[in-house]
Amino acid sequence: MSAHTYSYQFQPHKVRAEFFRLLPISLFVVAFGAAFGLAATQSGLSPFQSILMSFTVFAGASQFGALDLWGTEVSVIPMLVVVFAINARHLLMGASLYPMLKDVSPARRYGLLLFLTDANWAVSAQDYQNGRRNLEVILGGGVVLWLAWVLGTAFGAYFSGLLQNPKAFGLDMVLGCFLLSMVLGGKATPRVMVVWLVAGVTSLAAWKWLPANMHVVVGALAGGAVGLFWLEPRVAGNSEQEGAGHDH
Amino acid sequence: MTIETTPVGVLVLIVLMTLVTLITRFGGVFAMSFVKISPRVESFINAMASSVLIAIIVPMAVAGDAGALAALVATAITMLAIRKPLPAISVGLVAAALVRYFG
Numbered sequence A: 001m002s003a004h005t006y007s008y009q010f011q012p013h014k015v016r017a018e019f020f021r022l023l024p025i026s027l028f029v030v031a032f033g034a035a036f037g038l039a040a041t042q043s044g045l046s047p048f049q050s051i052l053m054s055f056t057v058f059a060g061a062s063q064f065g066a067l068d069l070w071g072t073e074v075s076v077i078p079m080l081v082v083v084f085a086i087n088a089r090h091l092l093m094g095a096s097l098y099p100m101l102k103d104v105s106p107a108r109r110y111g112l113l114l115f116l117t118d119a120n121w122a123v124s125a126q127d128y129q130n131g132r133r134n135l136e137v138i139l140g141g142g143v144v145l146w147l148a149w150v151l152g153t154a155f156g157a158y159f160s161g162l163l164q165n166p167k168a169f170g171l172d173m174v175l176g177c178f179l180l181s182m183v184l185g186g187k188a189t190p191r192v193m194v195v196w197l198v199a200g201v202t203s204l205a206a207w208k209w210l211p212a213n214m215h216v217v218v219g220a221l222a223g224g225a226v227g228l229f230w231l232e233p234r235v236a237g238n239s240e241q242e243g244a245g246h247d248h
Numbered sequence B: 001m002t003i004e005t006t007p008v009g010v011l012v013l014i015v016l017m018t019l020v021t022l023i024t025r026f027g028g029v030f031a032m033s034f035v036k037i038s039p040r041v042e043s044f045i046n047a048m049a050s051s052v053l054i055a056i057i058v059p060m061a062v063a064g065d066a067g068a069l070a071a072l073v074a075t076a077i078t079m080l081a082i083r084k085p086l087p088a089i090s091v092g093l094v095a096a097a098l099v100r101y102f103g
Helices: A012-021 A023-042 A047-056 A060-067 A076-087 A089-096 A106-113 A118-129 A136-158 A171-184 A190-209 A215-229 B007-032 B039-063 B066-082 B085-102
Strands: A073-075 B002-004
Touching: A012 A023, A012 A118, A012 A136, A023 A047, A023 A060, A023 A136, A023 A171, A023 B085, A047 A136, A047 B007, A060 A076, A060 B007, A073 A076, A073 B007, A076 A089, A076 B007, A089 A118, A089 A215, A089 B007, A089 B039, A106 A136, A106 B007, A118 A136, A118 A171, A118 B039, A171 B039, A171 B066, A171 B085, A190 A215, A190 B039, A215 B039, B002 B007, B039 B066, B066 B085
Parallel strands: none
Antiparallel strands: A073 B002
């Protein structure tokens, strides 16, 4: 191992381009945030508290999960378990970016991770599968998603009548449809199909039979295990440093 | 242990939620910094990456109502036909809205 020089060339102008790339999807996130702001105030949080939570936690599904346990008092451990379980996918998402993140300085690495969320991660991971290294979307896309989430929460908290029923407009499906379009934008080789099949079946089984909120991690690890034994053919341009591997 | 949702209590709860979420954002990368990235490890994490997406979507399709299923099917068809995410997502949302309105 040579001394670290952090080979990743972080390009500021690309950050701006990625900001605008995720701007359209962020408009939907505003609506989703409004739904959270509304739900939060209905659960007894003040508008300020709702906005603060979106500002610092920035993880929608887990915030909704916490609201389910909200009352005049909150049991701390169950709430933290729910938040951890729902957000545990971040552990895997972050790990999957490590081949790129190891090539930036630790300060920048963990700074970028502050903005890690589903949509910008999905773009970055998909680009990586297609041989492009794109950490800029984590920052540029993350900032626009985060602004949208906080702004939407404020809308919902202050103008609660605005979006009483986001489901009627299909807005609860924004993230699902977005992630699906990312999946289908990739190349489906036989190896990838087997990975999907294993991930799909195990996540469903976990959702049905294991405690709540574990299905994403279980399905992702099971799909990953396929990759552990069935190595992918080397993609040119993915990495220069790893030299002679044991290709199959 | 319970915390009352007084202004200070809520603040404490939000700080705790933030810390737990931060651990999940940092933890995976921190753990990976002790692992040597071999082709096998890289193959594992790439397979895991696409599996995260599948593991979110499949239970969503099965657990959801007819509108949720319609949204995902419409998105998939549009995406495979024209390969552009935004139109595909829009068609999906319209499909969910229509199914829920008429369903």
